[in-house]
Amino acid sequence: MTDHFDVVIAGAGPAGAQCARDLAERDYDVLVLETESEDEFPRQSNKSTAGTFPSMMGAFGIPDDVVMNFTDSVVLESPNDHFTQGQPGAVLEFADFKRFLVREGREHGAEYRFDSRATAPITENGSVVGVRYNGDEEVRTDVVVDATGPAAPLAKQLGVVDLERENQAIGIEWEMEGVEVNHPDYADLTDAMMLRLDHDLAPGGYSWIFHTGEDTAKVGLCYIQNKTYHADDEGLSIDGHLEKWLDNDPRFENAEKLEGKQHRGSAHIQPPSSLSTDGFMAIGDTVPSIDPLWGEGIHKGMKSARAAAITADRCLTGGVDTSAEEMRVYDDLWHRDVAPNASVRLLMTHLLYYAPNERYDRLMADINAMDVDTLASANGGNPLAIAKLLHREDLPMLRDFVRDDPEIVKQALPEFVPFL
Template identity: 25%
Template sequence: MKDRYDVIVVGAGPAGSIAAKTAAEKGLDVLLIEKRQEIGDPVRCAEGASKIYLKNHVEIDKKWICADLKGSRIYAPDGTLIEMAEEISGGEVGYVLERKIFDRALAEKAAEAGAEVRVKTRATDLIIEDGFVKGARLMHLGKKYEVRADIVIGADGVESKVGRWAGIDTALKPADIETCAQYLMTGLDIDQEYCEFYIGGKLAPGGYVWIFPKGEGKANVGIGLLGSETGKFKPRPIDYLNKFVEKRFPEGRIIEMVLGGVPVSGSIEKTSTNGLILVGDAARQSDPITGGGIINAMDAGKIAGEAAYEAISAGDVSEEMLEEAYEKRWRTTVGHEIDMSLVVKNCFINLDDEALNSLAHSLKDVKFERMLLLDLLYALFKANKKLLWDLRVLFKDAAKEVAKNKL
């Protein structure tokens, strides 16, 4: 390992690998580190990603596709079904990935672009001088390294330390975190072309249960609950999940389990400072409604890699420069979608099962194929007039969508 690079990327998930790949393609000398010995393991999500947006970053390889979905099915507390086509089902519906293969493939692409990849290497601290991040202190196979760089990109996940070391407030309240449990199950009788979502206070308070097919009778079956809905005297996510599995898949068999947390807080105040950029879950860039973050992470990672090149080329890695090159760009694209999702999350999170059933009844006969946002809002308002006020900010987006489609 050298003692200096242009860019150090901490974390080899989708955000980190795309950032490293983008920066390396621009000709920068990049070090990409991952604290675990295997990239992509353990899997910490349902593994769903939109086909359209995924193709913006990589050429699709069948080796890391488990299922090709047609859409999603959402079940209200009383069992009312709403079926949505893939195109309007959100950023998590399209392909179900094999993340253990997918994440490694992204890291390989970063390496092919020229980045140096080091596993079993963790950052223990940042080098900060005169108010600027100047590199990182690393530990690799028991040996300590002090490695300097013009920019450090923190892609170290929901538990990110990189941002805190640089003085960025990344604290999350319990209500800002989805605590999750997931089984990989086999022997399931399910439709492999649709993912399923189950909502309701008794089933998953402040969250939902998901089923993402993985082919050959397998699926990721998981649950996410708001942190505020779990605690010392409340059932754990795994307890709710076990209850669901016992009822829905009595003959199913569990072959893997994963536990973790996902930020659903919406945008934090800042994601960059002198010599530092945060991306992915470290920057709280996951969707506040679903907790999904693969596509957002890749989008932000690309912007971060481009911003690093622009800043280093200009000889200016100050907070002001990175705000222009990174902050403003991701906030007007990825960030805008996150902000709109947060509005919806805050509106729906307090609806009881009766209200959710009412909404489902108003939508069950709607053909969800290529519906405009305005159409969806109108259908919702028929069931709950209060939503007209709570979701008023979305009308601006709906109006823009209508105008765009008329051009």
């Protein structure tokens, strides 16, 4: 095996495998280091609900045979109301999806080394020139990409990311059968992806039911581990919150968990401190790239992978220049294509979770009355559209929010300025 590659990627998740796939298609020598063994891959990292949309499937050439169920709508639930919007989507079999990306990359020439845990960057004269893995093994490269997710061993040591526990969202999910997706007391969830806002179930987060066909569904919840949202959570663990929901929601009265189909994961809901440095980029959940408002991570992770591949191609074409200045092209692409209006959407996320339970019912009434274009603008972070979801009665809550989360408000202000 060669000891020098054009690009070395740590992590074979969707972001890492897609970056390898893109670069291998451009005939670069690419190595992917993956912690898990190949025989079990991706048992330990099979952590995603894997709900996505046709834009991702089409943009990245994802085949239908990794889809568990094609959906027709997205449903938002509050404790006593709901909103349904027609929106085609797809619930992926996440393990099959990851294996497809690895297989595609290999077919184009990318090399994978499983059982290979990246532990440290190798630097010379201030630039990253390689990766140390499995203790004392080394590989040299022109560009290093950290796609290891929240572990971020390379990015942390280089000071590229500073992931804070209070901004970490954790999640648990079971695949279940016997779920009554069309219960008379709730919205019809047949061929739907449902997200529920309800502090009694998921303080500082949301729960979900993603229909995967017939009477089966992915059922889970996630929340941010921030004490602001957990003052009245009864001291329950995340498992306890999920069990509370399963015990009390009649849609699960006859439901059973599928053996071996539990998934756990985490991601950070915070803006990136930085994204790259000399010879180095961080992608996917390492940055992090997950959508802060609704938790969709696959499409954004894939976009960050493509932005990194474009940057590496630029830096390696016509001579090698992997200086921090040249690598900063990735930063520009990330902010333009991966997470535009990131600070405003982060503000929306924290404000949404800060609101009391009864405010969620009013939110459902508001978005049911709102036209589709305005709703899309609000979801995209347009301050004028967001303002239409606020009421005079919200002023005390907004005052308390600004007092409790001043840094989040401060970060979002520059993105509000063009609209003022």
